[in-house]
Amino acid sequence: MSQPITSVNDFVVKFANVNGSGSASANTLFAKSILRMGVPVASRNIFPSNIQGLPTWYEVRVSEAGHIGRRGGVDLMVAMNPQTWDKDVAELEPGGYLFYDSTKPMPRAKFREDITVIGMPLTEICNAEYTDARQRQLFKNIIYVGALSALLDMDVKAIEQLISEQFQGKDKLIQPNVHALHMGRDYALKHLKCPLGVTVRHADAVGNRIFIDGNSAAALGAVYGGATVAAWYPITPSSSLAEAFMRHCRRYRHDPQTKDARYAIIQAEDELASIGIVIGAGWNGARAFTATSGPGISLMQEFIGLAYFAEIPAVIFDVQRGGPSTGMPTRTQQSDILSCAYASHGDTKHVLLFPEDPRECFEMGAQAFDLADRLQTPIFVMLDLDIGMNDWLCEPLAWDDRRRMDRGKVMTHDELEAGKDFGRYLDVDGDGIPYRTLPGTHPTRGAYFARGTTKDRYARYSEEGPVYVDNMDRLLRKFETAKKLVPAPVRQNARHPTRFGVLYFGSTTPAMKEALGVLEGRGIHLDTMRLRGFPFSDEVMRFVAEHDRIFVVEQNRDAQLRTLLMSEGSIDPARLVPVLHYDGTPITERFITSAIAEKLSVLTVTPLRKAVP
Amino acid sequence: MTYLAKPKLHHPQLPTNKLGFTRRDYEGAVSTLCAGCGHDSISAAIIQACFDLSLEPHRIAKLSGIGCSSKTPTYFLGASHGFNSVHGRMPSVLTGANLANRDLIYLGVSGDGDSASIGLGQFAHSIRRGVNMVYIVENNGVYGLTKGQFSATADPGSKSKRGVVNTDASLDMIGMALQLGATFVARSFSGDKAQLVPLIKGAITHNGAAFIDCISPCVAFNNHPGSTKSFDYVRAHNDAVNRLDFITGREEITADYAPGTVERVVQHDGSVLHLRKLHTDYDPHNRISAMNYLQERQAAGEIVTGLLYVDPNPQDLHGHLRTVPKALSSLDEADLIPGSVALEKFNAGLR
Numbered sequence: 016m017s018q019p020i021t022s023v024n025d026f027v028v029k030f031a032n033v034n035g036s037g038s039a040s041a042n043t044l045f046a047k048s049i050l051r052m053g054v055p056v057a058s059r060n061i062f063p064s065n066i067q068g069l070p071t072w073y074e075v076r077v078s079e080a081g082h083i084g085r086r087g088g089v090d091l092m093v094a095m096n097p098q099t100w101d102k103d104v105a106e107l108e109p110g111g112y113l114f115y116d117s118t119k120p121m122p123r124a125k126f127r128e129d130i131t132v133i134g135m136p137l138t139e140i141c142n143a144e145y146t147d148a149r150q151r152q153l154f155k156n157i158i159y160v161g162a163l164s165a166l167l168d169m170d171v172k173a174i175e176q177l178i179s180e181q182f183q184g185k186d187k188l189i190q191p192n193v194h195a196l197h198m199g200r201d202y203a204l205k206h207l208k209c210p211l212g213v214t215v216r217h218a219d220a221v222g223n224r225i226f227i228d229g230n231s232a233a234a235l236g237a238v239y240g241g242a243t244v245a246a247w248y249p250i251t252p253s254s255s256l257a258e259a260f261m262r263h264c265r266r267y268r269h270d271p272q273t274k275d276a277r278y279a280i281i282q283a284e285d286e287l288a289s290i291g292i293v294i295g296a297g298w299n300g301a302r303a304f305t306a307t308s309g310p311g312i313s314l315m316q317e318f319i320g321l322a323y324f325a326e327i328p329a330v331i332f333d334v335q336r337g338g339p340s341t342g343m344p345t346r347t348q349q350s351d352i353l354s355c356a357y358a359s360h361g362d363t364k365h366v367l368l369f370p371e372d373p374r375e376c377f378e379m380g381a382q383a384f385d386l387a388d389r390l391q392t393p394i395f396v397m398l399d400l401d402i403g404m405n406d407w408l409c410e411p412l413a414w415d416d417r418r419r420m421d422r423g424k425v426m427t428h429d430e431l432e433a434g435k436d437f438g439r440y441l442d443v444d445g446d447g448i449p450y451r452t453l454p455g456t457h458p459t460r461g462a463y464f465a466r467g468t469t470k471d472r473y474a475r476y477s478e479e480g481p482v483y484v485d486n487m488d489r490l491l492r493k494f495e496t497a498k499k500l501v502p503a504p505v506r507q508n509a510r511h512p513t514r515f516g517v518l519y520f521g522s523t524t525p526a527m528k529e530a531l532g533v534l535e536g537r538g539i540h541l542d543t544m545r546l547r548g549f550p551f552s553d554e555v556m557r558f559v560a561e562h563d564r565i566f567v568v569e570q571n572r573d574a575q576l577r578t579l580l581m582s583e584g585s586i587d588p589a590r591l592v593p594v595l596h597y598d599g600t601p602i603t604e605r606f607i608t609s610a611i612a613e614k615l616s617v618l619t620v621t622p623l624r625k626a627v628p
Numbered sequence: 629m630t631y632l633a634k635p636k637l638h639h640p641q642l643p644t645n646k647l648g649f650t651r652r653d654y655e656g657a658v659s660t661l662c663a664g665c666g667h668d669s670i671s672a673a674i675i676q677a678c679f680d681l682s683l684e685p686h687r688i689a690k691l692s693g694i695g696c697s698s699k700t701p702t703y704f705l706g707a708s709h710g711f712n713s714v715h716g717r718m719p720s721v722l723t724g725a726n727l728a729n730r731d732l733i734y735l736g737v738s739g740d741g742d743s744a745s746i747g748l749g750q751f752a753h754s755i756r757r758g759v760n761m762v763y764i765v766e767n768n769g770v771y772g773l774t775k776g777q778f779s780a781t782a783d784p785g786s787k788s789k790r791g792v793v794n795t796d797a798s799l800d801m802i803g804m805a806l807q808l809g810a811t812f813v814a815r816s817f818s819g820d821k822a823q824l825v826p827l828i829k830g831a832i833t834h835n836g837a838a839f840i841d842c843i844s845p846c847v848a849f850n851n852h853p854g855s856t857k858s859f860d861y862v863r864a865h866n867d868a869v870n871r872l873d874f875i876t877g878r879e880e881i882t883a884d885y886a887p888g889t890v891e892r893v894v895q896h897d898g899s900v901l902h903l904r905k906l907h908t909d910y911d912p913h914n915r916i917s918a919m920n921y922l923q924e925r926q927a928a929g930e931i932v933t934g935l936l937y938v939d940p941n942p943q944d945l946h947g948h949l950r951t952v953p954k955a956l957s958s959l960d961e962a963d964l965i966p967g968s969v970a971l972e973k974f975n976a977g978l979r
């Protein structure tokens with residue numbers, strides 16, 4: 016038998032539950048109470064396309080060192096779902112701990128020799144205490160949290176405090192929850208060997224960081240970015256972004272006197288209508304957005320092309336997921352890169368932003384509206400399910416009150432009145448960005464008829480080839496301008512000079528950072544660049560040029576970012592080595608470390624001297 | 629000659645409206661539609677209605693989808709912003725535009741291909757949301773721009789120009805608009821300007837979803853014997869239930885009508901609709917009886933026209949959403965951005 020794992024403030028707990036059993040709030044309570052003890056955690060919900068009865072998992076990584084990416088592997092399994100028992104037991108690290116409901120005896124063959132098994136008759140305890148079926152179910156979850164608090168030597172006061180905060184206003188629920196907590200804790204202290212080899216100890220490693228999901232943060236970014244019109248159609252994993260926007264607006268966007276709304280939210284009949292509403296509002300001068308996921312992006316393609324050609328500001332939050340239909344769509348991926356970058360028919364290219372965590376979801380969520388107005392084009396904010404729907408520990412959100420909305424080039428009534436030349440598609444400043452006018456501005460000047468392609472610099476109908484080419488080339492100039500406006504990439508050089516670089520983006524960040532440390536420990540030095548926007552700036556191309564080989568780490572099968580780099584930068588494909596994770600779970604440190612180490616060992620093999628013929 | 633620019637000069641003694649605009653100020657570019665197209669008559673009726681109402685052209689936004697009908701916004705209201713959007717998607721673009729700025733008048737122009745087939749969903753949902761708009765379907769029963777395919781409003785049994793008989797049931801957009809809660813529903817005929825112009829005026833002043841189904845014969849592909857959307861057929865089967873004389877709130881009623889034949893409908897904005905009844909028992913305020921009557925007459929092959937339903941005090945989408953009276957597009961940082969203090973409080977709740 017392996018030695019039981021021993022670790023303080025550095026381990027992975029995974030809860031295997033049945034969805035609809037009320038486990039989510041108990042599991043979140045567990046994660047948050049560790050945060051309250053000053054120890055960073057990363058929590059990830061792995062859930063099915065289902066409301067009740069299917070397996071769901073909740074993974075909590077405890078890491079005083081602050082690693083909030085997924086590590087890989089599990090040290091303590093809280094196995095509450097008989098359906099997934101075998102798989103859950105198999106996932107444990109050697110020396111790991113298995114906590115389970117021992118009310119019904121399990122055959123010996125169902126365990127492993129190299130783990131520590133902790134059985135607790137949860138159902139029995141519950142049934143003895145409660146008669147109501149729903150209570151039995153809900154309090155069972157709290158009881159196991161209580162037991163874990165003893166097993167992991169947690170501060171029970173932190174949990175009690177959280178319970179009282181959670182039920183503030185519904186005070187009569189506090190005592191029953193605290194009671195259940197202590198029932199579990201007392202049982203564990205009395206009957207189980209406490210603590211385990213893995214424990215939580217008070218630390219001071221959280222600081223003033225906050226625990227928030229990216230969808231909520233992005234929606235708040237939209238509030239701070241001045242969005243007034245939102246149109247959406249429910250689709251996992253983006254629905255909670257639109258719903259968070261409603262929540263934030265109810266809190267921040269009602270006239271204090273009249274209670275009237277300073278926003279309009281439409282749950283549309285489909286994604287086509289959602290983006291249509293956004294484009295109509297953008298054309299008419301409001302800041303507008305939609306939130307969707309891959310299939311929604313597919314449905315919006317025609318409209319996105321229109322907005323590109325007619326040059327209408329729009330913001331699209333794409334919370335990426337795995338593919339079409341039901342099932343994998345509740346899993347995470349970064350697999351809409353190409354379908355967004357080149358969305359629609361005809362020659363189109365779009366601006367993409369890649370937030371790394373909820374804080375950047377907020378920042379880019381607000382910035383996207385400035386970019387949309389400045390560039391008069393759709394802006395995609397590329398979240399994924401991992402960032403969007405999981406609570407992440409990140410720096411607090413910040414706002415500079417001196418900041419003003421950049422409404423871009425909008426010709427005013429007075430400018431029109433003064434006789435300023437207005438050509439809707441006229442490049443007056445050399446940056447490819449023309450002036451626009453808003454409907455209703457001036458009685459006799461500045462009106463134009465918005466349409467897709469067929470127009471000259473003054474928005475007059477024209478089917479002439481050279482006129483079309485002139486406009487298309489200007490749109491390319493505008494895209495060049497976008498390079499300087501999108502968030503700059505973040506470069507970090509290795510301690511030692513290296514011929515190898517890594518490009519990565521989005522939710523890969525924490526696992527990538529951790530992997531870098533591990534690789535460095537093995538003597539593998541890598542320069543890295545985190546991409547934050549598309550089009551790629553010159554800095555990105557320089558980074559590629561400076562290295563022999565670049566590992567492009569992404570969470571999709573087809574190396575979509577790599578394709579984008581190849582096509583936009585005319586880069587030799589051989590120099591871009593794909594590192595691809597696409598099973599629907601968030602990428603892990605262990606995956607990145609082993610993939611890069613393995614590929615590197617192949618790349619750095621010294622070839623045998625060619626035999627002389 | 630459509631490739632000639634329309635001269636801007638006009639006779640100095642052309643009549644002007646209250647704002648000093650002539651009818652010419654409401655015109656657009658020269659139409660490129662076929663000579664005799666019903667759609668051009670509708671454009672002329674829109675121009676007349678806007679001139680008569682003394683609307684500021686720049687306070688109107690005109691939106692359309694794709695098709696012959698959707699080309700027409702180029703041919704009227706040249707001083708208004710226009711948006712030729714995506715096939716079947718005018719309603720969503722108009723909805724968004726309306727949400728952004730509730731102060732403008734929104735005129736959506738669509739066709740039966742645009743609204744009854746590809747855009748049926750958007751038609752239905754914009755109506756059921758109560759978007760404050762004038763939604764005109766220029767209904768000719770065919771796809772003109774792609775040369776004469778049946779549309780979804782073609783009646784079963786009607787014959788195409790090539791002699792094909794339509795076997796599919798037809799979509800009744802009026803019936804749908806009534807069922808979906810439109811608060812102003814009318815049907816007219818492009819060949820009856822006297823009927824159409826007041827209906828457009830009534831729709832413009834209506835503060836809710838106003839829908840006008842305007843039969844507009846396609847002279848190129850659907851004006852032959854066997855068609856139920858030809859000039860001859862519509863003239864022969866037109867069952868007008870009333871005539872609308874639009875009168876603004878400030879004007880006195882001067883027309884002299886026989887007692888019991890006229891109803892005054894005062895709209896939300898104070899404007900008065902003067903309904904001259906042709907069928908004394910037709911009640912334009914009863915949605916259910918209107919639907920029944922329409923179904924009966926339709927089964928008999930008749931085309932019921934007139935103001936079919938009106939709710940004089942409708943609520944629009946902005947009313948449902950309780951948005952501020954100002955245009956959302958005009959709100960500034962102080963109105964919209966909660967600021968750093970609120971954000972710090974927000975952060976504090978997440979620790």
